[in-house]
Amino acid sequence: MKLTGTTVLVTGGARGIGREMTRQLVGLGAHVVAVGRAPGPLVALQAEYGDRVSAEVVDLSDPDAVDTFGDELPGRHPGLSVVINNAGVQNPSDFLTADPRASRPLLRRELAVNLDAVISLSTGLLPHLSSRSEAAIVNITSGLAIVPKPSAPVYCAAKSAVRTFTRSLRYQCEDGAPHIRVIDAVLPLVDTDMTRGRGRGKISAAQAAHAVIEGIRRDRTEIYVGKARLLPSLMRLSPSLGYRSLRHG
Template sequence: MNNALAGRRALVTGEARGIGLELSRQLIAQGCTVVAVGRNMQHLNALQSEGGSNVTTVQADLSQQAEIDRLVPLITAEHPDLSILINNAGLQQEMNLFANPAGASIISARQEIGLNLDGLVSLTLGLLPNLAAQSRSSIVNISSGLAIAPKSASPVYCATKAATRAFSQALRYQCEDSAPHITVTEAIMALVDTDMTAGRGSGKITAHRAATEVIAGLARGQPEVWVGKAKMLRVLNRLLPAVAARIMR
């Protein structure tokens, strides 16, 4: 058990499945209590049954601003000791901007922006005073190698992850200046075997491995965690950015 995490309360977003489920399981194993936030009550109930008293579940659609406005005061009131926020919830939709009807592309784009960016930023800002009130706190934003080099099939998803990367960096600067007891970690994901990536790509890593690397980086307070094959992308993009872009495209 890691002393940097034991006894702390963590909020994890993302349906209580895939990476979110593994993050919750591993945080509990490290001695944390978890507040799991997601839309699907079946998944949340399954995690509640598995985690028992170590888990509290909250149903919320983080793509909807009204839901975040409801969630923030609830968390602040019921879990004033919250000291870890993991923004894991995300949506990736492939879209052909020239083959799909414009209206359908706009709807898909708004869904991705709402959850991946607006939801992440709004929840973070809403809970920041609560996190700042603790003696130590951690914010983890799940990003992607596609923030570094985008792929053509998911333009909006890639854009939201690039924005997440920029937000994480700027937030880290402000924390360093005004609240140095808050660490901000960006986890740059490789391709992970989840429901969201079903039928896409190859050479995927397991959600368990991805979560293990994120939790290790969280415990160490790393500013960046390059997960799985994203480590190679980091080096390749530095040395041969045109090659990295071609591969990721």
């Protein structure tokens, strides 16, 4: 897929992997609509890239705000042809020790950002994407959707749900709108603010962003990045070994 001259939506586009995607997409000649909740990083991003980036402050945990943004976006950016649902939050959770009432708002926000916003933007922007000659929806998931870890059950569940949603949506588009590619990008542990102090063997945000963008350009429907490439084979050969690999993660 040709990205030069396209308009690309990147949620979480001012931090971590999203910021690297923005930087690399701009380098390829794309215009990026970068979405974030905090104005500061978005202002800095626009100051760096000028009119090559449009900054949008949206709280992706607020369904009404997400719906309004999705409804209005095509009017502001009629050239939009690629949607990258990248934003994510992860809250370590121990349900045996946590206060359930105190935990619920965080868990619901986690589901809203990681799952509800992905579904809302993917489906809400489909009518516009259908009008383009070539389009793509790219949902960023995780190896944790395949092999979950005990410390982040809601994050793992949400990413697993996004994988299933992405595959089903791909089937619909293959049958009814084959010019829209629906892509699942499965990431390993990436060095970002979200993963600070967690795990070892991380790849950089720049490496993760590059792998995703290359997968889009090469028309991949599934993009397995770094160590995540091992997971399909591992889970075919020995699911029990795969699950044990993160049993204490």
